[in-house]
Amino acid sequence: ETWRYAFEEAITDVQGVYATKFKEEVEANSDHEIQLFPYGTLGESADTMEQTQAGILQFVDQSPGFTGSLIPEAQVFFVPYLLPQDTEQLGEFFRTSKAINEMFPEIYAEQGLELLKMFPEGEVCMTTQEPVKSPEDLNEVKFRVMTNPLLVENYRAFGATPTPLPWGETYGGLQTGIIQGQENPMFWIESAKMYEVTEVITCAGHNNFTTAVMANKDFYDGLSEEDQQMIQDAMDVAFDHIIDYQKGLHEESLEKILEAKPSMTVNVLTEEERAPFVAAAEEVEAKFIEMTGDSGQELLEQFKADLAAVTE
Amino acid sequence: MQSQTDTTGTDDAPLEDYQSTLPGALGNIDNAISRIESVLLAAGVLLMALNTIANVIGRFIFQNSLFFSEELNRILIILITFAGISYAARHGRHIRMSAIFDALPVKPRKALMILIAVVTAIFMFGLAWYSTQYIMTQAGRGRVLPSLQIPVWIILIWVPVGFFMTGLQYALTAIKNLIEKDIYLSTGVLEGYDDDELEI
Amino acid sequence: MAMTIFSIMIVLLLLGFPMMIPLIVGAFVGFYSMFGGMGQMETMVQQMMAGIRPASLIAVPMFIFAADIMTRGQSAGRLIDLVMAFVGHLRGGLAVSTAAACTMFGAVSGSTQATVVAIGGPLRPRMQKAGYKDSFILALIVNSSDIAFLIPPSIGMIIYGVVSNTSIAELFIAGIGPGLLILALFSAYAWIYAVRNNVPTEERATWGERAGALQKALWPLGFPAIIIGGIYGGIFSPTEAAAACVFYAIILEMFVFRELDMRGLYDTAKSTGLITAVVFILVGAGAAFSWVISFAQIPQAILSGIGIDEMGQVGVLIVISIAFFIGCMFVDPIVVILVLVPIFAPVVNAVGLDPVLVGTIITLQVAIGSATPPFGCDIFTAIAVFKRPYWEVIRGTPPFIFILLCVSALLITFPQIALFLRDLAFSK
Ligand code: NA
Ligand code: NA
Numbered sequence: 001e002t003w004r005y006a007f008e009e010a011i012t013d014v015q016g017v018y019a020t021k022f023k024e025e026v027e028a029n030s031d032h033e034i035q036l037f038p039y040g041t042l043g044e045s046a047d048t049m050e051q052t053q054a055g056i057l058q059f060v061d062q063s064p065g066f067t068g069s070l071i072p073e074a075q076v077f078f079v080p081y082l083l084p085q086d087t088e089q090l091g092e093f094f095r096t097s098k099a100i101n102e103m104f105p106e107i108y109a110e111q112g113l114e115l116l117k118m119f120p121e122g123e124v125c126m127t128t129q130e131p132v133k134s135p136e137d138l139n140e141v142k143f144r145v146m147t148n149p150l151l152v153e154n155y156r157a158f159g160a161t162p163t164p165l166p167w168g169e170t171y172g173g174l175q176t177g178i179i180q181g182q183e184n185p186m187f188w189i190e191s192a193k194m195y196e197v198t199e200v201i202t203c204a205g206h207n208n209f210t211t212a213v214m215a216n217k218d219f220y221d222g223l224s225e226e227d228q229q230m231i232q233d234a235m236d237v238a239f240d241h242i243i244d245y246q247k248g249l250h251e252e253s254l255e256k257i258l259e260a261k262p263s264m265t266v267n268v269l270t271e272e273e274r275a276p277f278v279a280a281a282e283e284v285e286a287k288f289i290e291m292t293g294d295s296g297q298e299l300l301e302q303f304k305a306d307l308a309a310v311t312e
Numbered sequence: 313m314q315s316q317t318d319t320t321g322t323d324d325a326p327l328e329d330y331q332s333t334l335p336g337a338l339g340n341i342d343n344a345i346s347r348i349e350s351v352l353l354a355a356g357v358l359l360m361a362l363n364t365i366a367n368v369i370g371r372f373i374f375q376n377s378l379f380f381s382e383e384l385n386r387i388l389i390i391l392i393t394f395a396g397i398s399y400a401a402r403h404g405r406h407i408r409m410s411a412i413f414d415a416l417p418v419k420p421r422k423a424l425m426i427l428i429a430v431v432t433a434i435f436m437f438g439l440a441w442y443s444t445q446y447i448m449t450q451a452g453r454g455r456v457l458p459s460l461q462i463p464v465w466i467i468l469i470w471v472p473v474g475f476f477m478t479g480l481q482y483a484l485t486a487i488k489n490l491i492e493k494d495i496y497l498s499t500g501v502l503e504g505y506d507d508d509e510l511e512i
Numbered sequence: 513m514a515m516t517i518f519s520i521m522i523v524l525l526l527l528g529f530p531m532m533i534p535l536i537v538g539a540f541v542g543f544y545s546m547f548g549g550m551g552q553m554e555t556m557v558q559q560m561m562a563g564i565r566p567a568s569l570i571a572v573p574m575f576i577f578a579a580d581i582m583t584r585g586q587s588a589g590r591l592i593d594l595v596m597a598f599v600g601h602l603r604g605g606l607a608v609s610t611a612a613a614c615t616m617f618g619a620v621s622g623s624t625q626a627t628v629v630a631i632g633g634p635l636r637p638r639m640q641k642a643g644y645k646d647s648f649i650l651a652l653i654v655n656s657s658d659i660a661f662l663i664p665p666s667i668g669m670i671i672y673g674v675v676s677n678t679s680i681a682e683l684f685i686a687g688i689g690p691g692l693l694i695l696a697l698f699s700a701y702a703w704i705y706a707v708r709n710n711v712p713t714e715e716r717a718t719w720g721e722r723a724g725a726l727q728k729a730l731w732p733l734g735f736p737a738i739i740i741g742g743i744y745g746g747i748f749s750p751t752e753a754a755a756a757c758v759f760y761a762i763i764l765e766m767f768v769f770r771e772l773d774m775r776g777l778y779d780t781a782k783s784t785g786l787i788t789a790v791v792f793i794l795v796g797a798g799a800a801f802s803w804v805i806s807f808a809q810i811p812q813a814i815l816s817g818i819g820i821d822e823m824g825q826v827g828v829l830i831v832i833s834i835a836f837f838i839g840c841m842f843v844d845p846i847v848v849i850l851v852l853v854p855i856f857a858p859v860v861n862a863v864g865l866d867p868v869l870v871g872t873i874i875t876l877q878v879a880i881g882s883a884t885p886p887f888g889c890d891i892f893t894a895i896a897v898f899k900r901p902y903w904e905v906i907r908g909t910p911p912f913i914f915i916l917l918c919v920s921a922l923l924i925t926f927p928q929i930a931l932f933l934r935d936l937a938f939s940k
Binding site for chain 2 (some may be wrong): 537783794
């Protein structure tokens with residue numbers, strides 16, 4: 001049988017590497033074949049999600065942040081400083097977190113989706129024209145965010161002027177100066193050439209871009225137990241592979257950036273410098289709870305408990 | 313040489329005074345719908361300009377982007393497109409390639425016009441049906457616009473309405489061609505009826 | 513399946529069906545045969561919506577609106593009078609100015625459709641008055657607008673850069689050489705056309721007349737100031753610049769020149785909405801059709817059969833050119849880039865081609881495809897805006913397409929046309 005799997009990035013980016021590994025595993029261990037559909041080839045993120053719900057696609061990789069319009073609770077990943085900042089702890093967090101492994105699958109199931117795996121894509125860093133050492137430095141900086149209320153709230157709390165701008169206009173907007181900043185994981189700053197039109201990279205450890213792989217639930221439930229197990233195993237192999245792959249990725253991407261543009265300044269904020277950003281996160285938490293109510297609060301608390309468990 | 317049936321060429325003048333050729337009350341309804349469509353078109357375009365520029369002003373003067381600006385434009389573009397396609401059908405303004413059509417003798421040309429109108433109407437009605445289904449699926453899933461928090465299905469209601477009204481226009485065109493002697497490109501637009509734009 | 517669908521679409525188009533029908537039927541047949549019935553037609557509707565969703569498309573109605581107000585009022589006329597005062601006495605001067613204006617406007621707006629409308633709208637009547645044939649004018653406008661793809665900023669190059677992990681800054685610079693070469697060749701052709709058809713020239717304006725024209729054009733010169741200054745000054749995105757032009761045009765024509773009343777504004781908005789709808793329903797239907805091609809992996813199937821791995825650099829470039837050229841005739845250029853670039857990436861690497869060169873050639877093919885029948889998006893924009901029949905709009909295109917194909921060949925033979933400036937700027 002041929003299964004179809006869509007994701008939100010190019011085939012050479014993190015989601016593409018994950019999908020390729022999964023495809024290899026499935027095709028090595030079964031007679032099934034997997035066709036991969038990278039970013040944009042079947043529409044935008046929301047489109048491929050709907051196509052998976054409709055059963056046209058069997059697998060889809062969609063980042064919970066983008067799922068916000070469908071599943072508001074999924075925006076918890078936009079609350080800053082909820083994930084471990086250390087790579088080892090992060091992998092452990094995703095393997096053991098009750099919020100991720102027990103609570104989220106139920107939420108997704110209500111939308112006809114079988115949550116197969118969530119994985120981190122790398123620490124989100126800011127790129128700007130001027131150095132950012134404190135929220136004051138973001139004052140009057142027009143900072144590009146995706147059209148998402150919580151992300152808007154995040155950068156407002158950080159002191160910037162959040163400016164929702166379509167992805168296609170971001171590069172040009174940085175070049176002409178409509179906006180002076182944007183955030184993304186390091187590999188994406190490299191591959192989307194954001195460094196060509198900004199001067200400073202600032203890593204404040206506020207977030208790690210998280211994504212989720214899902215299957216259409218009817219399709220998944222209709223599979224034999226062997227096939228389900230085979231898929232789970234392939235997901236586990238791909239997960240280990242991607243955690244491994246990412247260990248050097250942040251540094252490797254940074255190296256490539258510095259090689260292409262030696263004048264780029266890179267600042268990793270110290271604990272003291274991070275403190276005011278961490279404090280600002282409370283506002284974002286409040287907004288999240290306001291948007292999602294009790295179920296959001298429960299999720300947020302579980303996240304914090306899971307975080308405490310791996311960082312102690 | 314210029315094509316005699318410039319189907320896209322009915323100039324603005326007839327847009328002003330659309331008069332339904334339907335009899336009685338139906339004609340009044342048709343006229344009213346046409347008027348509503350034209351108001352929606354004009355209002356949609358003006359609002360889009362206003363919304364876009366308000367975002368710039370907000371960003372520069374008040375250091376505050378209108379976070380919903382993009383979503384509002386998205387709503388307006390759907391409104392404009394789907395109010396516009398039936399308005400365009402009414403005025404025979406949909407783009408087509410008429411070179412071969414124009415070269416045919418009268419009888420086959422009329423037959424072809426009826427075929428075109430019928431097939432187009434069928435596909436428009438079909439799309440009206442499936443877009444209704446799509447809206448119901450959307451409503452069932454409860455997807456909302458992230459900033460405005462409006463359910464997505466609400467902004468789509470123009471879609472089936474627009475397809476249906478367009479289908480209706482083409483169906484009426486087919487009927488008109490069956491009844492009348494002349495060839496009609498839409499209920500109100502006779503073939504060959506055309507201000508020659510070149511003579512300015 | 514692909515051949516059947518393409519044939520059906522072309523037959524329907526030639527028979528005179530509204531152009532949305534071939535595209536809708538193409539998508540419909542695809543959905544019906546892939547999913548064995550009507551079960552997934554909702555996704556077809558979804559993709560039609562997806563086609564008209566991109567925020568950058570908003571620039572199109574905004575520029576239509578602004579250009580329409582300017583043309584109905586005095587702004588456009590005064591600007592063109594200014595140009596004519598300087599080039600009216602030159603053979604083909606107006607045609608060359610039109611081509612150059614399209615290039616410049618494309619350079620800032622980044623949208624070929626907006627260029628067709630904003631530059632072509634006001635200039636076409638003047639060229640007609642000057643004695644150019646309409647089919648030549650339309651072809652000149654449509655094809656010159658496509659230079660916008662090559663001159664930065666270019667959304668096609670941004671997408672290519674992201675998908676292929678190529679420097680966007682380098683791509684932008686590499687596009688300038690071929691873009692200007694095309695402009696030069698179009699200008700040469702326009703001059704030859706004017707000479708051969710004996711297009712009359714005006715008397716050379718005196719410097720006094722030129723000063724007078726400049727003075728009359730002072731207010732309307734605010735438009736280029738808004739567009740160029742606003743975008744490069746970091747005040748507007750291209751879409752916002754379009755909306756700013758709308759407001760400036762309304763202020764000028766309603767309060768300064770007093771050519772436009774509320775009724776006129778309403779009618780202009782309505783006519784803008786109508787043109788927008790007629791174009792966007794085609795964009796939407798085209799997106800649904802593109803989805804079918806992409807989902808069925810038709811390009812992969814076709815390309816896997818031709819043994820591209822055994823070709824040298826030039827062979828690979830030729831295959832890429834042809835694939836993108838044909839793809840863009842039927843399918844939205846952005847989708848073509850997204851689908852085809854990853855397919856070609858390994859072989860581009862294997863034969864050691866410069867990805868910046870490949871990106872430039874692909875962008876050129878995309879530009880050509882957008883101006884090529886049957887389903888080039890700039891063609892139907894021109895039809896809707898100028899209210900001319902399909903045939904009339906495409907009749908004058910062959911010489912332009914020929915020039916563009918020559919430039920493709922030149923670019924493949926002499927990559928330095930693209931890479932010279934890049935090497936200079938990035939000292940490679
Ligand atoms: Na451009
Ligand atoms: Na095309």
